[in-house]
Amino acid sequence: MEILVCIKRVPDTSENEIALNSAGNDIERDDLVYSVNEWDNYAVEEAIQIVDRVGGSVTVVTVGDDESEEVLRREMAMGANNGLLLSDDAFAETDGRGIATILKAAVEKGNYDLILTGALADDGAGQVGGMLAAMLDYPFASVVNKIETGDDKKLKIGREIEGGNQEISEIELPCVLSIQTGINEPRYVGIRGIRKVASVEIPTMGAGDLGVDAAALAPKVKRLDYFVPEMGEGAEMLEGSTEEIIAKLLEMLKAKGGLK
Numbered sequence: 001m002e003i004l005v006c007i008k009r010v011p012d013t014s015e016n017e018i019a020l021n022s023a024g025n026d027i028e029r030d031d032l033v034y035s036v037n038e039w040d041n042y043a044v045e046e047a048i049q050i051v052d053r054v055g056g057s058v059t060v061v062t063v064g065d066d067e068s069e070e071v072l073r074r075e076m077a078m079g080a081n082n083g084l085l086l087s088d089d090a091f092a093e094t095d096g097r098g099i100a101t102i103l104k105a106a107v108e109k110g111n112y113d114l115i116l117t118g119a120l121a122d123d124g125a126g127q128v129g130g131m132l133a134a135m136l137d138y139p140f141a142s143v144v145n146k147i148e149t150g151d152d153k154k155l156k157i158g159r160e161i162e163g164g165n166q167e168i169s170e171i172e173l174p175c176v177l178s179i180q181t182g183i184n185e186p187r188y189v190g191i192r193g194i195r196k197v198a199s200v201e202i203p204t205m206g207a208g209d210l211g212v213d214a215a216a217l218a219p220k221v222k223r224l225d226y227f228v229p230e231m232g233e234g235a236e237m238l239e240g241s242t243e244e245i246i247a248k249l250l251e252m253l254k255a256k257g258g259l260k
């Protein structure tokens with residue numbers, strides 16, 4: 001099975017203090033430590049496991065700048081066979097629809113049976129997978145937490161629904177699935193693996209190569225503001241390390257009779 005996994009390079013929340021920029025319309029992006037979007041890491045692991053079972057290859061693709069190559073290499077060190085960087089000045093400030101437009105063009109340059117995205121990324125929009133499927137006119141399933149192979153024309157997929165219940169569906173290939181965290185346990189990527197792919201050439205495609213009209217990427221959704229909501233009456237922010245916060249929370253819950 002030929003699988004394309006869409007991955008995004010995002011600020012690593014465990015490594016950064018996130019602050020607003022001076023305009024108040026984005027986070028301050030200078031000096032951030034970046035890594036691969038957590039959901040996408042699960043998607044890549046799932047793709048590798050599918051290929052291990054049924055054969056084929058995994059390609060990881062990202063829309064980003066030169067620095068985004070590092071997340072492609074990380075996922076190749078994990079076991080993805082190929083990387084593809086989609087990069088162009090025209091891609092820089094587009095919205096989710098624009099990202100899906102660029103990815104659609106890349107899908108059409110290949111011959112993929114299955115396209116995986118994360119359920120969501122750092123901007124939390126959860127829109128790229130669904131839009132990509134609609135643009136390709138492929139069937140789509142969101143927040144998938146189980147994939148069963150066996151038939152080369154269909155997959156069985158699971159989704160968690162209301163109340164922790166599980167739903168199983170059949171979906172025809174080619175299709176797009178957005179992957180939920182917890183579907184598997186992504187393997188550890190060691191420094192040896194990173195070194196092995198350090199000099200592998202990663203092809204780059206721009207708007208011209210993909211046949212994407214830059215004018216079609218102008219954002220139609222514009223972020224206007226970013227702010228921390230005001231604390232409601234009686235609300236209290238707990239400060240300190242995670243352990244200190246947990247200890248304070250337990251104390252408060254006990255004091256208010258919520259815990260015995």
Ligand SMILES: Cc1cc2nc3c(=O)[nH]c(=O)nc-3n(C[C@H](O)[C@H](O)[C@H](O)COP(=O)(O)OP(=O)(O)OC[C@H]3O[C@@H](n4cnc5c(N)ncnc54)[C@H](O)[C@@H]3O)c2cc1C
Nearest residue numbers: 006063094095096117118120121123124125126127128219
């Ligand atoms: C400088 C800058 C300017 C921006 N301007 C705007 C703007 O004007 N309007 C606006 O709406 N947004 C803007 N964005 C946000 C950006 O376009 C979002 O990444 C996009 O809207 C997708 O939303 P999301 O990241 O929440 O993705 P989701 O839809 O939550 O992501 C779901 C999945 O889609 C895939 N995916 C997402 N992004 C990529 C990617 N880059 N490459 C490969 N796969 C990907 C991944 O598999 C991911 O798990 C801007 C971002 C930057 C850095």
